[in-house]
Amino acid sequence: MDLFVAAFGFGLVSMSVIAIAAVGFTMQFGITNMINLAYGEVMISSAYVAYYLNRAGFTIWVGMAAGALFGAVFSFLLNRILYAPFLRKGTSHLGMVIVSLAVSLMIANLLLPIVGYFPVSYQEDPGRLIRWGSIALTRDQFIIIGIAVVLMLAIHALLTYTRLGKAMRATAANPTLARNCGIPTQRVIDAVWLITGALCGLAGVVAALDSDSFAIANGATFLITVLAAAVLGGAGQPYGAMIGAVLIGMITELSAAAWSPQYKEVVAFGILVLVMVLRPQGLLAKRGALAAAG
Amino acid sequence: MPSRFVFAVGAVLLLAACGGSTPTGNGLGTGALTVGVIAPFTGADAGLGPAYYAACLPAALSINNNGGVGGRMLSCSKFDTRGEPADAVPAANQMVASTSGLMAAIGCTSDEASTVVPIIDRAHIPMFCMTGQSEFNKTPLKYFHRLVPADVYDAYAMVGSALFGPGHAPYKRAALVFGGDIGSQAFVQPATNAFTKLGGTIAINQPIQLGAPSYRTEVQAMLASHPDVIFTEALGSAGTYLKEVKTQNNGQMIPFIGSSATIDPEWFQQVRDAISLNDLLKYYAGVDLGYTFSGAAYTEFLTNLNASASQFADAPKYKQRGSTLHLYDGIIMTALAMVATNSSDPTVYNPKIIDIANGTSGAMVVNTYKDGVAALKAGKSIRFEGAGGQNNFNQWNNSQSGYILVGYDKDGGEVTTGQLTPDQTSRIFAAGGS
Numbered sequence: 025m026d027l028f029v030a031a032f033g034f035g036l037v038s039m040s041v042i043a044i045a046a047v048g049f050t051m052q053f054g055i056t057n058m059i060n061l062a063y064g065e066v067m068i069s070s071a072y073v074a075y076y077l078n079r080a081g082f083t084i085w086v087g088m089a090a091g092a093l094f095g096a097v098f099s100f101l102l103n104r105i106l107y108a109p110f111l112r113k114g115t116s117h118l119g120m121v122i123v124s125l126a127v128s129l130m131i132a133n134l135l136l137p138i139v140g141y142f143p144v145s146y147q148e149d150p151g152r153l154i155r156w157g158s159i160a161l162t163r164d165q166f167i168i169i170g171i172a173v174v175l176m177l178a179i180h181a182l183l184t185y186t187r188l189g190k191a192m193r194a195t196a197a198n199p200t201l202a203r204n205c206g207i208p209t210q211r212v213i214d215a216v217w218l219i220t221g222a223l224c225g226l227a228g229v230v231a232a233l234d235s236d237s238f239a240i241a242n243g244a245t246f247l248i249t250v251l252a253a254a255v256l257g258g259a260g261q262p263y264g265a266m267i268g269a270v271l272i273g274m275i276t277e278l279s280a281a282a283w284s285p286q287y288k289e290v291v292a293f294g295i296l297v298l299v300m301v302l303r304p305q306g307l308l309a310k311r312g313a314l315a316a317a318g
Numbered sequence: 319m320p321s322r323f324v325f326a327v328g329a330v331l332l333l334a335a336c337g338g339s340t341p342t343g344n345g346l347g348t349g350a351l352t353v354g355v356i357a358p359f360t361g362a363d364a365g366l367g368p369a370y371y372a373a374c375l376p377a378a379l380s381i382n383n384n385g386g387v388g389g390r391m392l393s394c395s396k397f398d399t400r401g402e403p404a405d406a407v408p409a410a411n412q413m414v415a416s417t418s419g420l421m422a423a424i425g426c427t428s429d430e431a432s433t434v435v436p437i438i439d440r441a442h443i444p445m446f447c448m449t450g451q452s453e454f455n456k457t458p459l460k461y462f463h464r465l466v467p468a469d470v471y472d473a474y475a476m477v478g479s480a481l482f483g484p485g486h487a488p489y490k491r492a493a494l495v496f497g498g499d500i501g502s503q504a505f506v507q508p509a510t511n512a513f514t515k516l517g518g519t520i521a522i523n524q525p526i527q528l529g530a531p532s533y534r535t536e537v538q539a540m541l542a543s544h545p546d547v548i549f550t551e552a553l554g555s556a557g558t559y560l561k562e563v564k565t566q567n568n569g570q571m572i573p574f575i576g577s578s579a580t581i582d583p584e585w586f587q588q589v590r591d592a593i594s595l596n597d598l599l600k601y602y603a604g605v606d607l608g609y610t611f612s613g614a615a616y617t618e619f620l621t622n623l624n625a626s627a628s629q630f631a632d633a634p635k636y637k638q639r640g641s642t643l644h645l646y647d648g649i650i651m652t653a654l655a656m657v658a659t660n661s662s663d664p665t666v667y668n669p670k671i672i673d674i675a676n677g678t679s680g681a682m683v684v685n686t687y688k689d690g691v692a693a694l695k696a697g698k699s700i701r702f703e704g705a706g707g708q709n710n711f712n713q714w715n716n717s718q719s720g721y722i723l724v725g726y727d728k729d730g731g732e733v734t735t736g737q738l739t740p741d742q743t744s745r746i747f748a749a750g751g752s
Binding site: 141162235 | 535592
């Protein structure tokens with residue numbers, strides 16, 4: 025029983041990491057209509073930015089801020105330079121998915137000669153273990169949970185209470201109508217790429233910090249988990265992605281406690297497939313913040 | 319007229335298909351020669367491919383700097399198996415089908431050996447494989463060669479380190495933390511058999527998914543089983559796993575014993591960065607084949623390895639990687655077999671490799687390619703003792719040698735810490751069922 029309680033505590037950390045990444049990914053899709061398969065590579069690129077700063081003597085928290093900034097700028101430029109021209113030419117959804125897959129491969133292969141293939145670690149003392157019953161987490165893990173909670177609340181506030189958030193929701197619901205109503209949709213989309221890029225960059229550093237050591241190949245691993253959480257919650261739904269993150273994070277940890285850890289992701293993705301069979305639109309489709317009234 | 323045209327086109331196609339470096343059957347032929355390095359360069363076991371590539375480059379330099387193989391220059395080509403049988407098959411087919419002058423293949427790790435070895439054997443290409451799988455202990459495949467013992471012996475050596483190693487009382491409770499891949503799982507059963515029959519207890523057997531972002535729950539379960547030692551080979555994920563052991567165990571490491579694959583510069587760096595140099599030096603013990611890292615053969619290897627840095631910057635890091643030394647020797651022996659038989663036909667020079675390695679009666683011992691070629695030209699038979707030491711192939715092309723107990727120094731160099739006595743070795747073998 026103690027192991028399951030401990031696994032629950034670890035699940036809190038896992039779901040926090042996944043939530044930061046999945047909310048950014050799903051907002052990007054929900055508002056810009058772009059399934060960005062390069063998301064995982066932007067995450068890992070940001071993790072390496074933080075790594076090199078950390079190696080240069082900066083704390084990981086400075087690296088995290090730099091990673092978020094890098095992710096924002098990188099994502100913004102990716103859209104402006106690569107994705108937007110294709111979209112202007114009327115490239116289909118499937119075509120854009122292929123474009124983003126190509127971008128993902130290009131980033132990974134450009135990064136490989138710079139960072140190498142082998143795992144690296146941040147030089148960061150995770151702090152002493154804080155115990156609460158069978159749950160034992162480090163200071164850094166509590167900080168990661170805290171960052172996720174603050175960011176989720178901030179995303180909620182952004183979408184619900186700010187003019188930008190309302191403009192995002194309008195653009196997501198019907199971009200043509202939003203433009204006709206005087207909403208500067210291009211600037212809104214730029215803002216979305218900056219915000220979700222920052223979430224992506226931050227998520228990359230947080231995931232790398234949480235993993236203790238990471239390598240270039242982790243970009244693809246991150247993407248699969250993020251996609252799973254986003255799809256499970258309902259594609260394009262930030263609150264759905266949060267729920268998806270909770271489920272994926274918890275199931276992976278609890279199943280590692282219950283069965284052979286070799287199969288923990290198999291169990292998590294098995295449940296994802298089951299949900300998709302029973303509810304193909306995901307858990308929160310048409311009920312989330314970005315959905316059109318339906 | 320049309321029949322002449324068809325004949326002419328057919329003849330041209332036939333010549334084109336043959337390429338420019340066709341073995342003549344008599345003589346060493348012309349054109350470049352290639353050694354295919356077929357191994358994981360990406361994926362969870364991506365650390366293996368570079369170690370093997372680092373074997374090929376100095377071997378090519380050693381051969382090319384001494385006139386090549388009958389004037390034919392040697393180069394190395396990488397074929398990435400990703401450590402997955404499904405990816406390895408097309409890689410092996412591509413290597414066999416599209417590489418001109420393919421004289422040998424090296425690599426073929428446990429991850430992919432079962433699928434690629436038959437393909438390479440059917441193509442009649444001599445290969446030197448770094449697989450420890452028991453299915454190759456008595457293989458009928460004539461082109462397969464193995465210069466390292468089967469994994470079962472690596473596992474026995476780890477058990478020996480736990481029970482008879484220096485500086486500690488015999489460990490009684492072991493956690494088995496091996497990657498879920500084919501290669502790593504090969505250690506589990508022999509280690510379990512030998513350790514339990516000699517009085518130990520397996521506290522937990524934990525196959526882990528390599529490349530996972532974290533192992534918190536796995537580590538918690540492992541710690542809850544209260545082991546006093548961890549047996550491990552989890553390449554690529556060792557840093558993550560061991561850092562979590564230290565974190566969840568209140569900053570204290572548990573002694574851990576690694577397979578011979580953990581004697582690797584990338585593994586050292588990864589684990590050092592994760593748990594600190596002091597803890598790595600204090601708590602790690604490994605096993606390896608008994609290398610001297612000295613002598614004429616090793617000096618030649620080291621000189622050419624350092625010179626290979628212009629092609630592969632990390633090559634010099636592999637100066638004490640056992641598999642790098644052995645595969646280097648394998649390529650040199652193959653080249654010498656070609657010279658000895660004066661043939662570039664693998665069906666002719668392949669059987670000669672064993673003669674070169676084991677030596678025949680009255681054979682002259684040589685340590686370098688240059689000396690080997692000189693001796694052969696002087697009409698002598700030779701025995702090649704290379705950077706990895708003496709070879710003794712049995713009838714199934716397996717060369718066996720003994721293990722030593724090792725650790726690391728602060729720079730990542732291998733340090734011998736002990737040796738198992740013949741009595742200890744035979745007790746472990748008997749317990750393990752060998």
